[in-house]
Amino acid sequence: MTEVAETKQNRVARRQVDKFEARRTELAVATLHTLADLGYARTSLREIAQKSEFSHGVLHYYFADKQDLITRAVRQYEAVCVTRYDGVIAEAAGVAELRDGFIAEFFASMRTDAPLHRLWYDLRNQSLFEESFRADVEEIDRRREEMIWQVVGRCAELAGTRPATSSGIAYAMIDGIFQRGLRLALAGADEEIERLQDELRQVVGLLLEEPVPAS
Amino acid sequence: MTEVAETKQNRVARRQVDKFEARRTELAVATLHTLADLGYARTSLREIAQKSEFSHGVLHYYFADKQDLITRAVRQYEAVCVTRYDGVIAEAAGVAELRDGFIAEFFASMRTDAPLHRLWYDLRNQSLFEESFRADVEEIDRRREEMIWQVVGRCAELAGTRPATSSGIAYAMIDGIFQRGLRLALAGADEEIERLQDELRQVVGLLLEEPVPAS
DNA sequence: CGGATTTTTGGACAGTCGTCAAGAATTTTT
DNA sequence: AAAAATTCTTGACGACTGTCCAAAAATCCG
Secondary structure, rough: OOHHHHHHHHHHHHHHHHHHHHHHHHHHHHHHHHHHHHOOOHOOHHHHHHOOOHOOOHHHHHHOOHHHHHHHHHHHHHHOOOOHHHHHHOOOOOOHHHHHHHHEEEEEEHHHHHHHHHHHHHHHHHOOOOOEEEEEHHHHHHHHHHHHHHHHHHHHHHHHOOEOOOOHHHHHHHHHHHHHHHHHHHHHHHHHHHHHHHHHHHHHHOOOOOOOOOO | OOOHHHHHHHHHHHHHHHHHHHHHHHHHHHHHHHHHHHOOOHOOOOHHHHHHHOHHHHHHHHHOHHHHHHHHHHHHHHHOOOOOEEEEEEEOOOOOHHHHHHHHHHHHHHHOOHHHHHHHHHHHHHOOOOOOHHHHHHHHHHHHHHHHHHHHHHHHHHOOOOEEHHHHHHHHHOOOOHHHHHHHHHHHHHHHHHHHHHHHHHHHHOEEOOOOOOO
16 A cells, blocks of 8 residues: 555656656746847846746746756757757768768758857857856867767768868867858858858868878 | 147147047956956956956046947957967968967967957857947957968968968868867866867868979 | 645845946146 | 146946745645
């Protein structure tokens, strides 16, 4: 009996926990949108609440403080951001296909999720001033580097050669290009983006060593 | 007589204007230091005044509002930042010398002026959220791109070849590498910086086309 | 249904912010 | 040295912030 009662209690407890967690992610999503719209400096709890369907007081029912809420939102972002090229990597059969698929995805997300990306760079920079996010930001940055490195590594594999640079440098350069594209996208400079896209194709070439001719 | 009196008035007026301008730059410097220390989000007028020898009220005597003050500080930054490689470019006699001089300067300023650089990236990102700085930021970014392009161009010249990329891409990639180095520097990861420095030498090579052998 | 629990609201709080203005302090001019 | 113009300080203002809490509302459960 006790056991049955306990499992029942457990079931109830679990359901409540799930509900609680669901609302937490719901509010974290609203937070992410607000941050993407206004930037870190201008985002207040009342603005966040206004983007959700609740009042500002509820945020302290589900989160300890603003820090806690934003940290959660940042982790939410990670899930979205780091699996972007997995499909292309798995499916592409040749270097050219992988390169072009990667670039297509690269620029598509640059345009579609522009506000979210500018938030990422905002938070990464913010973490250079405050300790608080640093751990999470560094974790996400590591994942992003891995992601890029998988693309470059697979490219090299398909081309029968090796990457010309280290993982860190490759990521740094491609990230720099992404930032530039993002700024162009937010400025609406479409034709310049076209040019950038063409040039990125060449850069991917630079990142691979010349294949050694079979002796 | 009237003319003499006028020139005297003019002299007085000019002296007052100069004094006024001198204090403005003095306060703009204090603003720049505060921004570099705290970041844009945390910088308040009272904090700025505390870093100067005046009280917070004086800021509104010399500047219309916070916007005005920060804009002035940003322009102050530009003057410091954009002439960094001029000496090396002018003096270097060969590719290797220019490349190594550039890289030395690159990493020296990354370490010495780390707080100022993280501020630059903070403001550049901030301008993606607010209209206000955008014009000034874009102007500075253009100057930075030119600066890098002069280095790459001169390298190519000395090597008897051409740059392998456009100005925009070269800047984007090198800027990405700088940001990575900056993050490492602020984290105190000295040995990783060493590695990055070595790798940058190779990257500069990648930015130049292979010299065409004389036919 | 009716009591217990969870969830949500909306206002109050202490603090900080940018801005401003009245007047003290200082410098300049006569 | 007196008068005039300037530079600077100080305190106040309204608005906004994160946080907290009492009470209303909604939900759950016997």
